[in-house]
Amino acid sequence: MRDVAIVAFAQSxxxxxxxxVSEVELLMPVLHEALDxxxxxxxDIGFTCSGSSDYLAGRAFxxxxxxxxxxxxxxxxxSHVEMDGAWALYEAWVKILTGEAxxxxxxxxxxxxxxxxxxxxxxxxxxxYVAPLWPDPVALAALQARALIDAGHTSEPELAGVAARSxxxxxxxxxxxxxxxxxxxxxVVQPLRRQDCPPVGDGAAAIVLAAGxxxxxxxxxxxxxxxxxxxxxxHSLGVRDLTDSPSTRLAAxxxxxxxxxxxxAELHAPFTSQEVVLRRALRLGDxxxxxxxxxxxxxxxxxxAGLIRLGEAAARIHxxxxxxxxxxxxxxxxxxxxxxxxxxxxxx
Amino acid sequence: xxxxxxxxxxxxxxxxxxxxxxxxxxLTGLRExxxxxxxxxxxxxxxxxxxxxxxxxxxxxxxxxxxxTGTVTTWAWNPDPGRNQPLSTPFAWVLVxxxxxxxxxxxxxxxxxxxxxxxxxxxxxxWAAERIGAITDIACFEPDDGTGQRDRAATxxxxxxxxxxxxxxxxxxxxxxxxxxxxxxxxxxALADRKMIGERCxxxxxxxxxxxxxxxxxxxxxxxxxxxxxxxxxxTFCIVNIKARGLDIEVxxxxxxxxxxxxxxxxxxRIGGLPYDQVxxxxxxxxxxxxxGGFPDxxxxxxxxxxxxxxxxxxx
Numbered sequence: 311m312r313d314v315a316i317v318a319f320a321q322s323x324x325x326x327x328x329x330x331v332s333e334v335e336l337l338m339p340v341l342h343e344a345l346d347x348x349x350x351x352x353x354d355i356g357f358t359c360s361g362s363s364d365y366l367a368g369r370a371f372x373x374x375x376x377x378x379x380x381x382x383x384x385x386x387x388x389s390h391v392e393m394d395g396a397w398a399l400y401e402a403w404v405k406i407l408t409g410e411a412x413x414x415x416x417x418x419x420x421x422x423x424x425x426x427x428x429x430x431x432x433x434x435x436x437x438x439y440v441a442p443l444w445p446d447p448v449a450l451a452a453l454q455a456r457a458l459i460d461a462g463h464t465s466e467p468e469l470a471g472v473a474a475r476s477x478x479x480x481x482x483x484x485x486x487x488x489x490x491x492x493x494x495x496x497x498v499v500q501p502l503r504r505q506d507c508p509p510v511g512d513g514a515a516a517i518v519l520a521a522g523x524x525x526x527x528x529x530x531x532x533x534x535x536x537x538x539x540x541x542x543x544x545h546s547l548g549v550r551d552l553t554d555s556p557s558t559r560l561a562a563x564x565x566x567x568x569x570x571x572x573x574x575a576e577l578h579a580p581f582t583s584q585e586v587v588l589r590r591a592l593r594l595g596d597x598x599x600x601x602x603x604x605x606x607x608x609x610x611x612x613x614x615a616g617l618i619r620l621g622e623a624a625a626r627i628h629x630x631x632x633x634x635x636x637x638x639x640x641x642x643x644x645x646x647x648x649x650x651x652x653x654x655x656x657x658x
Numbered sequence: 659x660x661x662x663x664x665x666x667x668x669x670x671x672x673x674x675x676x677x678x679x680x681x682x683x684x685l686t687g688l689r690e691x692x693x694x695x696x697x698x699x700x701x702x703x704x705x706x707x708x709x710x711x712x713x714x715x716x717x718x719x720x721x722x723x724x725x726x727t728g729t730v731t732t733w734a735w736n737p738d739p740g741r742n743q744p745l746s747t748p749f750a751w752v753l754v755x756x757x758x759x760x761x762x763x764x765x766x767x768x769x770x771x772x773x774x775x776x777x778x779x780x781x782x783x784x785w786a787a788e789r790i791g792a793i794t795d796i797a798c799f800e801p802d803d804g805t806g807q808r809d810r811a812a813t814x815x816x817x818x819x820x821x822x823x824x825x826x827x828x829x830x831x832x833x834x835x836x837x838x839x840x841x842x843x844x845x846x847x848a849l850a851d852r853k854m855i856g857e858r859c860x861x862x863x864x865x866x867x868x869x870x871x872x873x874x875x876x877x878x879x880x881x882x883x884x885x886x887x888x889x890x891x892x893x894t895f896c897i898v899n900i901k902a903r904g905l906d907i908e909v910x911x912x913x914x915x916x917x918x919x920x921x922x923x924x925x926x927x928r929i930g931g932l933p934y935d936q937v938x939x940x941x942x943x944x945x946x947x948x949x950x951g952g953f954p955d956x957x958x959x960x961x962x963x964x965x966x967x968x969x970x971x972x973x974x
Contacts, residue, residue, distance in 0.1 A: 330662045332839025335871045338879055352877045368669050368834040378870055381877025424667070424834040429740065437673065437828050438681055439706045439793050440764055444742035449751045452734030453764075460732065460777050499751070500735035500772050544712035548753050548762030549704065552732065 314406045315525040315532030316653065317518050318347035319621030319628075324487040324513035324609035327423035333362075333372065337419045337514045338379040344516035345415070348528040352381040355518075356411030358388045359402045361395035361418035362613050365430050376419065387411065394418060395515060395617030396578075396639030396649050402519055403538055412521045419514035420612035427510050427612060434642060436545055447580075448507055450643040452499040454552040455583035459501060461553045464586045466501055472582040473505040473607060480604025487511045487609040508580040513611025515618045533624035533635075533653045537565030540649035542642075552644055558591040561650040567592065567636050572652070574599050574626055574635035576619035580606045584645055588638060592650070602626070616640065620651055627655040663843045667836035673828045680709045682824055683721055683817035688795035691785055694815055695724050695759050703812045705759035706793075721817035725757030725810035726783040727802050732762075735772035744798050750775045754799055758812035766798040774801065791823030841871030844883065850952035854945075856921050858882040864922035887918035890957070891965040892941045893974045894924075897934055912937045916957055917973045924973045931958030939974075940964035 320343035322328075328336055345352060352358075358380055362373045373390050382388065387410075391397045395418025402414035422430075428446035435441040458464045473491050480486035488509040495504030518528070525532040541557035541564075543550055562568065575598050579585040585600070594600060601607075603622040606615045616639025626632035632655065639649040677685060680696055684707050687694040696707035697720040705724055710717060733752045739745055744766035752775075753762035768784065769775050780802040789795035838846065841857060845868045848855035857869035857880035865884050866873065873880055895914035901907075912934050915924035929937050930946065942962040945954035 329664060329835075329837040330840060332837075332842065332871055335839045335841065335879070338872055338877070341877070365832070368667050368832060368836065375870065378872040378874040379877055381873070381875055383875045424836060425832055429742075430832055433830060433832070437675060438677070438685070438826065441830075442793050442828060443744055443765065444740055445751055445764060446740065449734055449736055453732045453751055453753060456734055456777065457732040497735065497737060500737070502734075546704075546706070546708065546712065546761070547764055548706075548731075548755075549712050 312407055312409070312521045313525070313534055314403055314519055314521050315529065315534045316620065316624035317520045317525050317529035317532050318344045319515070319517050319625050320344040320347065321485050321515040321614070321618055321621060322513045323485050324511045324611050326487065326509070326511050328421060328512040329423060332375070333367065333419055333421060334376045334379045336421070336512065337376050337417060340514045340516045341379055341415070341417060344518050348518050350413065350518065350528070352415070355413050355415045356387065357402055357405045357414040358386055359390065359398040359414065359416050361391045361393050361398040361617065362420060363392055365433055366420050366422060366425065366427070366612055368425060380415065394613050394615065394639055394641050396620055397540065397641070399517060399519070399617060399620060400538060400540060400649060403535060406519060406521050412524050414519040415516065416519065416617065417514065417516040418614045418617045420614055421512040422510050422612050423512050447643060448499045448502060450547065451581040451583060452502045453547070454587070454644045455501050455506070455581065457552045458583055458586055463553055463590070464583060469506050469582040472585050476601055476605050476607035479602050480608030483603050483608065485609065486604045489604070489608065502581060502583070506582040508606045508610035509608070511609060511611055513609060513614050515614040515621055517617060517621050517624070529628065531628055531630065531655050533627035533655060535651055536654050537567070537652040538649070539564035540647065542647045545646065547644060550644070553587065555587050555591040555645050555648060558588060558638065558645065558648040558650060561648055562592050562636070565650045565652045567650060567652050570634060572598055572634045572636045574602065574623060574632040576603065576605065576623040576635065576637045577601055578606055578616045578619045578639045580610050580615070582607065587645060592636060592638070616649065623651070623653050627653055630655070630658065633658070662837055662840065663846055664835050664837045667834040668831065669834065670829070670831045673830070674825060675828060676825045677823065678709050679719065679817070680707045680721070682822050683819070685791040685793070685826065686819045686823045688793070689789045689791040689823060690819060691726070692815070693724050693726055693756060693783070694721050694817060695812060696720060697722050697812070702760040703758060704761050705756050706763050721815045722758070722812035723815040724759045724812050727810070728754040728756035728759070728781060730767070730775070730777055730779045730781055731755050732777055733767065733775050735775065744794065749798065752781065752799060754781055757810040765796055768798045768800050780804070792826055839871060841869040841880065845869055846952070852947050852952065853885055854887040854918055856884050856886045858884050865920060866923050867918060867921045867925055884920060886920035888944050889960060889962070890916040890918040890943055891970045892929065892937065892939055892943060893917050893970050894939060895929065895937055910934045914957070915973070916943060917970050922973070927954055928956040929958070930956040938964070940967060940970070
């Protein structure tokens, strides 16, 4: 198998609303920054893959407009996933592993500000039994949080601690949208308070992948992808044990997470209660630094927040702050789909 | 710069979905105040029922009837109901395991407040007054006072009803506020003054109209604004013979790509002011502005001699 690494990562300054720019205007500076880090032009890239959602934009084929930002003429090798960019990265990783490309540009973006994201996300649910009731993602996460509290896995004060730790960590992150717990917060959907929920916002992210010697040439300390896997659970919430995430555990096992300790975890847990589930599924002890970026509780741009977890974990390896890290991305209600990547830097 | 434009954007869609044998039986059953589940190979009862076992993927067809009472397995108090949700007053979202079932279903619970809800509490179905064969035939759950049937075992059911429901219509409406961003705002603002403004790529020097803020060839931002037109050349065209619904234009008419003078990309518009069969490539045209809005209603011949093919062949 070829070695593949994350060699560059850039993201936007996430904000509640970016109405002044279109998607491509939001995305383009981020693309240029990622490419500039490795001194590549878009035309040098072997494969381009993106993640976004038409439901956020309210328009069909909305990703085609954003393609202008990568210079798609003359024709490039390109693909798109209607998901978080972490899954676009998975596709790009496979493309490089199979030898079809040596470099890849992965990007994703989402603007939640034009619509009501809680209503928009109800449209991803089972259309026969669930979507007609319009349960929003906070409601579904709250059902999961209640199940965790009932099972004795967490408590409301412990969840408040997750929120406080995440927002405090975000003060060192210039891209974060939210860096403090404002008031502890009223219940949004009990038992989840305002502080337990991610901020709603707009943002974009880009990552450059490269194989073997190309990666070594482009980056002083590439973040090698040692394993990458994604798994899904039954879609009916009432069939699942909401206190556990067997799909995350299986993905982690297949990605090789449990073969050696990690020092860093970037977890895509939009709700405080979901960090509790993921820590257990990934068997993370207190010695692991979890979401030093602040995580999705500090900035959760839909479709980009998962890719950002991979980028943040890789950036810590690039900087020498981490030697072995795990990055996780999720999609769907109550951690339905989960992607786990294990990243390593060369021994210093 | 001009303040960025915004406008309401409403997306509405009534998805029409067909039901398989199991979903059809379940939703028809709700219409008849009967709750059906499906039995798996390892003798578990799934409610709501599915056609394939979520663990083994085996086909499931053995329908059973379960109780209209059940137990809350988890809940969440919703103080601020959304416009489409089952109840307009504060309620609890609940997962309920109906008596006789091994899995839980999601719905709303009408209760006095969060203190009146707990995991393990007994609840029963409140049926909607009018039932059509949809999950909303269950209006909601309500606390069970204990007089309802308890611990009912699942019993065999044929799943057969007269006049079965075979499909649902799932309406959805999402409301957005659309903002076109900087480049398109500049374009639309100039149109209001009956000017056509393109943007030049700093790298390849091409002028794009309508501008989207990026050069699709070079992948860089376009900033320099260039007024183009009003004259232009028809690069290619088609004759439309089918009248679109709600369109107040007689067929046949001509729709064309028009290269405005100074632009490097043709935009499209309707050609009027002459019979459809006299339109040709190379014909010189100019915009005819709509009376009440800032946009070209159509383009008409200027009467100039036709443009030489070499002057527009790159844009065909």
